[in-house]
Structures are given as structure tokens and as C-alpha cells.
Amino acid sequence: MSKILIRGAKVLGGEPQDVLIDGELVEAVGTGLSAEGAEVVEAGGKLLLPGLVDLHTHLREPGREDSETVLTGTRAAASGGYTAVFAMANTFPVADTAGVVEQVYRLGQEHGYCDVQPIGAVTVGLEGKKLAELGAMHESAAGVTVFSDDGKCVDDAVIMRRALEYVKAFGGVVAQHAQEPRLTEGAQMNEGVVSAELGLGGWPAVAEESIIARDVLLAEHVGSRVHICHLSTAGSVEIVRWAKSRGIDVTAEVTPHHLLLTDELVRSYNPVYKVNPPLRTERDVLALREALADGTIDIVATDHAPHPHEDKDCEWAAAAMGMVGLETALSVVQETMVDTGLLTWAGVAERMSFKPAEIGRATGHGRPVSAGEPANLTLVDTAYRGSVDPAGFASRSRNTPYEGRELPGRVTHTWLRGKATLVDGKLT
Amino acid sequence: MQRHLISAADLTRDDAVLILDTAEEMARVADRPIKKLPTLRGRTVVNLFFEDSTRTRISFEAAEKRLSADVINFTAKGSSVSKGESLKDTAQTLEAMGVDAVVIRHGASGAPYRLATSGWIDAAVINAGDGTHQHPTQALLDAFTMRRRLVGRDAGLGQDLSGKRITIVGDILHSRVARSNVDLLHTLGAEVTLVAPPTLVPVGVETWPCEVSYDLDSTLPKSDAVMMLRVQRERMNAAFFPTEREYSRRYGLDGDRMARMPEHAVVMHPGPMVRGMEITAEVADSERCTVVEQVANGVSIRMAVLYLLLGGNEPAVTHARTTEEK
Numbered sequence: 001m002s003k004i005l006i007r008g009a010k011v012l013g014g015e016p017q018d019v020l021i022d023g024e025l026v027e028a029v030g031t032g033l034s035a036e037g038a039e040v041v042e043a044g045g046k047l048l049l050p051g052l053v054d055l056h057t058h059l060r061e062p063g064r065e066d067s068e069t070v071l072t073g074t075r076a077a078a079s080g081g082y083t084a085v086f087a088m089a090n091t092f093p094v095a096d097t098a099g100v101v102e103q104v105y106r107l108g109q110e111h112g113y114c115d116v117q118p119i120g121a122v123t124v125g126l127e128g129k130k131l132a133e134l135g136a137m138h139e140s141a142a143g144v145t146v147f148s149d150d151g152k153c154v155d156d157a158v159i160m161r162r163a164l165e166y167v168k169a170f171g172g173v174v175a176q177h178a179q180e181p182r183l184t185e186g187a188q189m190n191e192g193v194v195s196a197e198l199g200l201g202g203w204p205a206v207a208e209e210s211i212i213a214r215d216v217l218l219a220e221h222v223g224s225r226v227h228i229c230h231l232s233t234a235g236s237v238e239i240v241r242w243a244k245s246r247g248i249d250v251t252a253e254v255t256p257h258h259l260l261l262t263d264e265l266v267r268s269y270n271p272v273y274k275v276n277p278p279l280r281t282e283r284d285v286l287a288l289r290e291a292l293a294d295g296t297i298d299i300v301a302t303d304h305a306p307h308p309h310e311d312k313d314c315e316w317a318a319a320a321m322g323m324v325g326l327e328t329a330l331s332v333v334q335e336t337m338v339d340t341g342l343l344t345w346a347g348v349a350e351r352m353s354f355k356p357a358e359i360g361r362a363t364g365h366g367r368p369v370s371a372g373e374p375a376n377l378t379l380v381d382t383a384y385r386g387s388v389d390p391a392g393f394a395s396r397s398r399n400t401p402y403e404g405r406e407l408p409g410r411v412t413h414t415w416l417r418g419k420a421t422l423v424d425g426k427l428t
Numbered sequence: 429m430q431r432h433l434i435s436a437a438d439l440t441r442d443d444a445v446l447i448l449d450t451a452e453e454m455a456r457v458a459d460r461p462i463k464k465l466p467t468l469r470g471r472t473v474v475n476l477f478f479e480d481s482t483r484t485r486i487s488f489e490a491a492e493k494r495l496s497a498d499v500i501n502f503t504a505k506g507s508s509v510s511k512g513e514s515l516k517d518t519a520q521t522l523e524a525m526g527v528d529a530v531v532i533r534h535g536a537s538g539a540p541y542r543l544a545t546s547g548w549i550d551a552a553v554i555n556a557g558d559g560t561h562q563h564p565t566q567a568l569l570d571a572f573t574m575r576r577r578l579v580g581r582d583a584g585l586g587q588d589l590s591g592k593r594i595t596i597v598g599d600i601l602h603s604r605v606a607r608s609n610v611d612l613l614h615t616l617g618a619e620v621t622l623v624a625p626p627t628l629v630p631v632g633v634e635t636w637p638c639e640v641s642y643d644l645d646s647t648l649p650k651s652d653a654v655m656m657l658r659v660q661r662e663r664m665n666a667a668f669f670p671t672e673r674e675y676s677r678r679y680g681l682d683g684d685r686m687a688r689m690p691e692h693a694v695v696m697h698p699g700p701m702v703r704g705m706e707i708t709a710e711v712a713d714s715e716r717c718t719v720v721e722q723v724a725n726g727v728s729i730r731m732a733v734l735y736l737l738l739g740g741n742e743p744a745v746t747h748a749r750t751t752e753e754k
Contacts, residue, residue: 188537196632199537199561199607204631268545269538313546315515317536317559 003027004418005035009043009379011369013345016045021375024417028371041413043379049349051083051376051414053356053365054326055146055175055253056229056301059085059116061107062100063092068306068396070107073326074114076304076395078421080326081378081411082114084357084365085304089121090151096121096132098140105142113421117362120144122163122174126152131163138170145361148175150229151276153211155181160215164224171361173251175227176215178236179277183207188317190263190278198266200316203278205233212236216243216250225249227359230303232258232277234287241296251359253301254288256332257323261285261401271312271319272401275305292351293342299356302329306397324395328388330380331407338382339408345382364417379413386410394427432544432553433733436564436612441588444616448572449585450732451725457494458728465731467739468497471528476518477556478504478534483699484556484566487723488531491730495739500527515539516548523549529738530554537561552737560602566698567608569729571616573722574653577694590617595647597623597679598657598706599668601630605657605698610638623647625679627668628659644679648688655696656681656706672705682708686716694718 004021011017011029018033019026054077060068068076070087077085087104089095095104101118108116120137124130126149137144147167154160154176163174184207189195191202212228216239219226228240231252243250257275262282265273273279291297305322312319325332333352337343343351357366367373387406390398414422421428430438439447457463473492475485485501492499502522519530529552532540537559544553557563575584578592594613600606600622613620620638622629633640641647648654659679661672669675676682686695695707695717703709711717 191631193632193635196630196636197607199559199604202631269541310514313514313516315534315536315539315542317538318515 002418003038004041004415005033005038006041006043006048006377006379007035009046009048011048012349013047016043019048019369019377021415021418024375026369026371026373026375029369041379046412047345047380047382048369049081049345049378049380050353050367050369051365051378051416052081052330052352053360053362054082054085054302054304054329055299055356055360056150057085057087057304057326058090058306058322059087059104060091060306062103067308070104070116071111072394072396073304073306074108074111074116075427076324076326076393077114078414078416078427079394079411080328081330081380081414082326083376083378083414083416084115084117084362085326086117086119086146086360088150089119089148090126094121094125095119096124096126098133098136101137101142101144102140112416112419113427114416115362115365117360118142118144119146119148119150119175122147122149122154123159128152128154128156128159131159131166134163134167134172135170138172145170145172146175146227147172148177148229150175150177153177153179153181155211157214157218161218161222164219164226165222168224173225173227173359175229176211177229178208178211178215180207180211189266189274190280192263192281194263194266198269200266205235205280208233208277209235209239212239216240216248219250220246220248225251228252230255230258230277230301231288231297232280232284234284237287237291237296241291244296251298252296253299254292254297255303256300256325256329257401258288259285259292259336260332265401269316271314271316272323272399274316274319274321275323276321289336289340289342292337293347299351299359300329300333301356302326306395307399308397312399322399324393324397324400327393327395328400328402328407330411331409334382334409335407375415375418377415378411381410381412382408384408384410431737433564433737434541434544434553434555435562436567436608439564439612439615441615444568444571444612445586445588447568447729447732447736448575450736451572451728452581452585454731454735455725455728457731458724463494464496465494466496467735468492468495471738472498472500472526473529473531473734474500474502474522474527476502476522476530476532478532479557480505481533481557483723484533487726488556488730490727491734494727495731495734497734515543516546519543519549523551527551529734531556533557535559554733554737557604559604561604561607563604563608564612565726565730565733566605567612568733569722569726570609570655570696570698571612572725572729573696573718574694577718578652578692588616589613592618592652593621593650594618594653594655595621595623595651596655596657597644597681599628599659599663600624600633600657601628603657609655610636614638621647623679625669628663644685645688648685649690651689651693653694653696654681654689657698658700658702659706661702661705676705680706680708681711683710686711686714696722698722
């Protein structure tokens with residue numbers, strides 16, 4: 001059956017409407033649409049959003065298939081309401097050649113749960129020394145436009161400058177993992193009151209802020225656009241706000257966990273809270289929420305970082321950094337931004353779909369829910385409340401900081417170009 | 429008392445005073461011809477040392493043996509840990525052998541806390557030093573030494589350290605001894621001042637219950653005890669201070685500086701000392717320096733902790749005495 005009628009859905013949080021899908025496209029949006037020849041999905045007042053787009057996902061394949069694969073990661077994405085994810089380059093081998101990015105891209109297409117747009121490494125082997133073949137990755141079948149050494153900072157100012165300049169030729173963008181490496185040697189958590197008490201090596205806010213300040217100035221100097229990954233401090237917000245006021249072409253993302261969690265949780269020494277950049281203070285969390293609301297921070301990106309159980313079931317210093325996030329992102333955003341009155345659902349659509357697609361030039365994603373557009377859609381039961389049970393995750397990994405925490409909202413349906421990938425909360 | 433001893437901050441004033449008083453009882457055992465109590469007979473304690481620390485391990489071992497516990501020493505070097513075994517597997521392996529308590533020294537801050545709270549094992553966990561976090565038995569033996577010297581051996585029983593002014597000097601940033609002492613001394617009513625170059629004071633120290641000074645000379649006359657911490661020479665390579673000489677000049681304790689302390693004030697050091705760096709030989713060997721006493725007191729404190737955590741409700745020393753008198 002190629003026609004689907006979604007009946008009575010609040011499109012972007014507005015009044016209930018019907019949405020008719022025909023094949024890969026939205027055919028009509030309106031009230032009282034005919035269900036003739038269509039499979040009917042009774043939305044019953046649920047929220048309909050454009051398919052979510054994640055600009056920052058670690059799918060781990062190739063190389064760490066013990067923690068995630070393109071298949072399990074895209075199934076997790078579909079469960080979370082995503083129709084496109086950008087896969088970070090820190091795989092083994094590193095995605096620094098056309099061959100690797102094409103492989104990852106094709107795996108995404110074959111599995112069909114969610115479009116996978118590979119991110120290319122900025123430098124060979126993420127070593128920060130020599131530019132990778134950025135042009136070749138762009139021209140490959142994967143059509144890479146976002147480049148990042150995420151996990152590592154492009155700390156050499158000259159390499160960063162050249163990368164920013166070079167990708168202008170094909171409309172690319174460099175996504176910077178802002179972390180001054182010398183200031184964060186041995187860093188284990190946010191540097192402050194809690195790290196002083198716990199005796200864990202500090203990751204100072206200034207290590208992030210100084211790189212962001214440098215990079216927005218570099219972007220201004222060479223007339224390039226730059227994207228800041230997982231912005232985590234109140235000071236970073238101020239710098240990005242200043243840069244935007246100056247007309248610098250900068251965009252920034254925040255992760256769901258930085259919108260909700262603080263470094264107080266590290267007192268448990270439970271490595272499920274170990275992440276890079278680290279959880280910060282309450283003051284930072286509030287500044288990030290405000291910045292996401294006022295547009296200083298453009299988007300929410302998950303930094304979905306799966307790790308096998310043994311890499312978290314150990315002492316803090318030995319544990320891997322990162323948290324899974326694809327399957328809880330929308331719930332955390334509802335909890336921190338919507339239910340607090342900071343953001344409307346239209347604002348959420350902007351920050352979790354339209355804008356990330358625009359930054360990453362993901363054609364066909366982040367489009368309005370209207371006739372003639374690709375049917376990439378997500379249906380959400382916003383009235384739902386339930387506690388997070390990692391056993392139910394589609395991701396291969398379970399390293400969520402929200403286990404047992406009650407969160408609002410549940411994605412019930414996801415459509416990728418008219419094809420259901422999630423129905424009634426179950427993957428197809 | 430709690431089941432584990434992870435952090436000095438977990439102890440209430442009454443807990444701490446009870447440990448100090450019990451340690452006084454234990455100290456008497458050391459004065460006997462047979463330095464042994466039957467208290468922990470049949471109980472097994474493992475000393476799980478992931479970091480080299482001969483002094484601390486020997487001190488715990490002496491304490492365990494004086495309480496008649498069966499002792500297993502486990503050092504990471506040359507063990508399965510060096511072949512990549514996890515902390516969890518190591519702990520579970522030991523517990524499967526029937527261990528009642530684990531005394532753990534680990535380079536990672538929080539490792540004892542993880543061991544005690546992750547459901548990996550059931551045994552009591554005693555922190556013998558974790559990373560740059562805590563070393564609670566060191567703080568207890570320091571407090572014990574201070575109480576004896578500043579209040580009195582008998583007069584001190586049941587007492588805390590109210591009003592005593594304690595100065596801790598040196599590498600606060602990397603020191604679990606400093607963290608434990610600040611917590612415990614504050615609980616016991618003492619006023620603590622930390623003295624160090626600003627580079628060796630952690631960001632975030634402002635919430636600690638103590639004062640911070642960068643000037644040793646002005647602090648000395650107001651100190652009842654001055655605790656010198658070891659400063660590793662390698663620190664100057666990371667630009668924490670320019671040279672050894674400059675560190676010694678500004679923050680080292682020599683005879684002239686010691687003369688500025690009140691007459692009753694003592695000099696303490698957790699050991700091992702770096703003579704010529706933070707402390708001169710003249711001070712280290714003086715009568716005011718309690719280093720050797722601290723070592724002896726360490727055994728008494730560790731006996732008290734083991735007894736209180738494992739010995740249950742039976743009185744320790746009185747019981748032993750009656751047995752002996754029979």
C-alpha cells in the first residue's frame with residue numbers, strides 16, 4: 001500500500017490535521033482528507049514533526065562493531081524519530097578517504113532505517129597534521145560536506161585555517177571539537193568545585209572557550225563558515241553570541257545531556273556520566289538552555305557515543321567517554337525545553353530537523369510538512385511519561401545516563417521517504 | 429559506624445572520636461610482650477594494592493596480624509591485572525576465595541567507592557588511598573597524633589580537636605592526604621589553613637571548609653601543628669613551580685621557620701619525606717617532628733578501623749585482656 005493517511009496529528013504542535021503520504025512524498029496536508037485507498041494511522045492528537053536530523057552520531061562501523069554498527073545505530077535513530085544522521089569520522093580505519101565514507105554511506109542505504117551521511121575527517125588519521133583528501137570525499141558517492149576530527153580538536157591554528165578555507169570551494173563546513181589539548185591533559189571531568197573534591201583531573205571551561213574564540217576569529221578572517229560541536233559552557237555561549245552579532249558565519253550545537261545533567265552526578269564515580277566535553281555546572285546548563293531558546297545555539301545534536309558494557313563497568317579513570325543519545329534525545333529536549341516553556345514544538349523542529357539539515361546540506365531532510373515534500377516524518381506521543389529502560393534500546397550499547405529516570409514523550413512512528421521504519425514504537 | 433571506610437568526609441564527629449579512642453586502646457597492645465589480640469581470628473583481609481606503597485601496606489598488614497586476621501597480600505604488579513584483568517574481575521576473584529574485607533590502594537580516584545557501591549562484591553572496603561581523592565586512615569592517624577600531642581594521651585580520650593589550628597603545606601592539588609585531613613580535621617573542630625603556591629591549589633577549593641594562604645611565614649606563628657606534604661620533583665617539569673630551590677625557599681620548612689612556630693607546635697609529615705625539598709634534615713630529625721610517631725600510630729588507627737568495621741559488637745581490648753588474665 002503506497003498511500004498512508006495520518007489522521008488528526010498536530011503538525012509542529014499546531015491544530016490537528018490530516019497528512020496524506022503517497023509513495024515517497026507528502027501529497028496533502030489538511031482537514032478531512034479522504035482515506036480512500038490509504039492505510040490509516042490514527043494520530044489522535046499526537047505531535048507530527050519533520051524527521052529529525054542528527055548532525056553528530058557515532059555509528060562505530062567500521063572498526064568497533066562491538067559497540068554499534070550502521071544497522072544497530074540507524075535502528076536506534078529510527079526509534080528516536082530520526083530520518084538522517086551524520087556519522088562521525090573517528091572509526092577504524094578513520095573516515096579520511098573516499099573509500100571509507102562511501103562504505104558507511106552505502107551501509108546506511110542498504111539497511112534503509114535512516115539516511116547516513118558520513119562526516120569526513122579533517123586531517124589524515126585525525127592526527128591534526130595533514131589535511132585529508134577533503135575534495136575527494138566531497139566528490140565521492142557519499143557527497144561529504146561536513147568535516148570533523150571529532151574526538152580530537154584541530155588544535156593547530158594553521159591547519160584549522162587551511163581547512164576552513166579549503167572547504168569553501170564546495171560549500172563544506174568544518175565542525176570543530178573545541179578542546180585545547182594541553183589544558184586538558186589527564187582531564188577526567190569539569191574542573192571546578194566537584195573535581196577539587198573528588199580528586200579527578202579537571203577539564204576547564206577555558207579549554208573549550210579559547211578554541212571557539214580562536215576559530216570564530218579564523219572563520220571571520222578567511223570568510224568561511226564554522227560549526228562548533230557540543231558546546232558545553234556558559235562562556236562558550238557568550239563567545240558564539242558575540243561572533244554572531246559580528247556577522248561571523250558560525251553555527252553551534254548542544255547535546256541533550258548538557259541540557260539536563262550536571263557534574264554533581266560525577267560524585268557517584270559512575271562512568272556512565274563520563275563524557276567529553278564533560279558535564280558542567282547548573283549555571284552552564286541554564287545558559288545552554290537559554291542560548292538554544294534564543295537561537296545562539298542553532299541545533300541539538302546527540303553525540304550518540306556507544307560503548308560496550310565493560311568500558312563503563314570499571315573505575316572512572318579507566319572508563320571510556322560518551323553516552324548513547326539517539327533514543328532519548330527528543331524526550332530530553334521536551335523535558336528541558338518544551339515542558340519548561342522555553343521552546344515551542346515548531347522551535348524544536350527548527351533545531352532538530354530544519355537547521356541541522358541545512359548546516360549539513362542534507363537535501364531531502366529538514367523540509368516542511370507540506371504537499372510535495374519528502375515524507376520524512378516523526379509522530380510523537382508527547383503526553384507519555386515513562387522511565388528509561390536501556391534493555392529496550394535498539395542500539396547495541398546501553399551506556400545511557402538516564403536509566404530509570406522518568407522522561408516525557410515517546411516516538412511512536414517514523415517514516416523515511418514514506419516508508420515506515422517505526423510503527424507503534426516497534427521497528428519494522 | 430558504616431560498613432566501609434571510603435572517605436574521611438563520611439565520618440561524623442562521634443565516629444571519628446570513637447576510632448581515635450579505640451586506637452588508644454589498641455596502642456596499649458603494642459606495649460605488651462605479645463602484641464596480639466584474637467579479635468579477627470578466622471576473618472580474612474586482603475590488601476589489594478594496585479599502586480606501590482610499601483609503608484601503607486606494611487602498616488595495614490601489621491594491624492591485621494595483631495588482630496589475628498588471615499592476611500592475603502595482592503599487588504597488581506606481576507598479577508593478572510598487569511595482563512589486563514579488570515578491577516571488577518580481580519575483586520570478584522578475591523571475594524570468591526572468602527574475603528571479609530578489602531583494603532584497597534588504587535591510582536584511580538573513586539576506585540574504592542566503585543568497589544563498595546557497584547554490587548561487585550559484598551566485603552567491607554577500606555580505602556588505603558585512591559588517586560588524588562582520599563586516604564582516610566592517614567587523616568585518622570594524623571588526628572590521633574595531634575590529639576596525643578596537643579591534648580594529651582589520657583586527657584584526649586573522648587575529645588576532638590576543637591580550636592586547634594592546623595596548617596597543611598605543599599602539593600594540595602595532587603594530595604589525597606590534604607583532602608582527607610581537611611575533611612576530618614574540620615569534623616573534629618580544628619581550624620585548617622592550606623599553604624601552597626597557587627599552582628598547587630585546586631580550582632574549586634573555595635568550598636572546602638578551610639582557609640588558603642600563599643604565605644607560609646605569616647601562617648606559622650598561628651599554627652599548633654604544621655603538616656608538610658611531599659612535593660615530587662617532577663612537578664616542576666609541568667611548570668607548577670620554577671625550581672626545587674625556589675620551592676624550598678618559599679615553602680620549605682627549615683630551622684629558622686620552625687623557630688617561628690609556637691613552642692608547643694609540632695611538625696608532621698605523612699612520609700616519605702623529601703629532605704632538602706619540603707623539609708630540612710634539621711627539622712625532620714628534631715624532637716618536634718612526629719614522623720616516626722605517626723608511623724606507630726598508623727598501626728593503632730588501622731587496628732581500630734578494622735576492629736570497628738569487622739569486629740562486630742564485641743569489645744576489642746577488654747575482651748582480650750580478660751582472656752589473657754584467665
